Amino acid sequence: MVDEPAGLRDGRFGARGSAPDDGLLRFSLKLDGTVSGLVAALSLVGARMLDSLLGLPVWLHWAQGAFLAVYAVALWYGATHPAVMRPVAVAAVVLNVVWAVGCAAILAAGTSWFPLTALGGGYAGFIGIAVVVFGSMQYAGLRRAG
Template sequence: MTAPTTATSGLLRYAMRLDAVLVGITGIPFVAAAGWLSSHTGIPVAMYYALGVFFLVYGVVVYWLAGLERVRPGGIATIAANAAFTVFFVAEAVVGIWPLTGWGVALLLGGALYTAVIGAVQYIGLRRLA
């Protein structure tokens, strides 16, 4: 059973739900158009499939975690995942493991910016918990 959103957990719950919806929606084109995206970015098709499926599952799980009565553990896990993805996206853009196009670099750095910002908002929400 889920508890109603309280004033102290509202920001964290909102940021987690927003993250879940945005990331989950992003998983759809990653799976549906993996080949097209790969040809324009240089990121391997297999990576699009893997990330797409992960993003879809992440969306469902994080949305569910945001509704739990004790939101702190799920919030910490979500913040940690966003921090890890920020590092991963920047590292991939900088190290050059894949033959990235300009669009590929932009996609990875844009992803890093998104995960850093949403993770920071979630962290602020976590700090507001009583």
């Protein structure tokens, strides 16, 4: 009788016999989830204050906050599942690309869409860069995890 390697028996190894390398993917999903949760709270609680500071309307802050609250929970759920939930990670990459395009569109439209302040332009640019970084990390994590 042949004994299974301990790692295969207790689920630490994949079918190829090597430990799955999902650390970057878990980290990037949790980081994105944490930042998204913080931005959600700020957007929902401080929408009226942010309206005057950034030049983005209250309804946009509330919509952003509601979306990001759900998104943050989904990311944390997918990242802390025993096996990282690949559909959640793929959705995160896609949504980060869409979010970055949205930020770029807001910046490109300038004040024709919203009365952006200088701080609002900086905010949209910073968020756009942040989601590109998160999406890139998640994509690299997906590739590494196989």
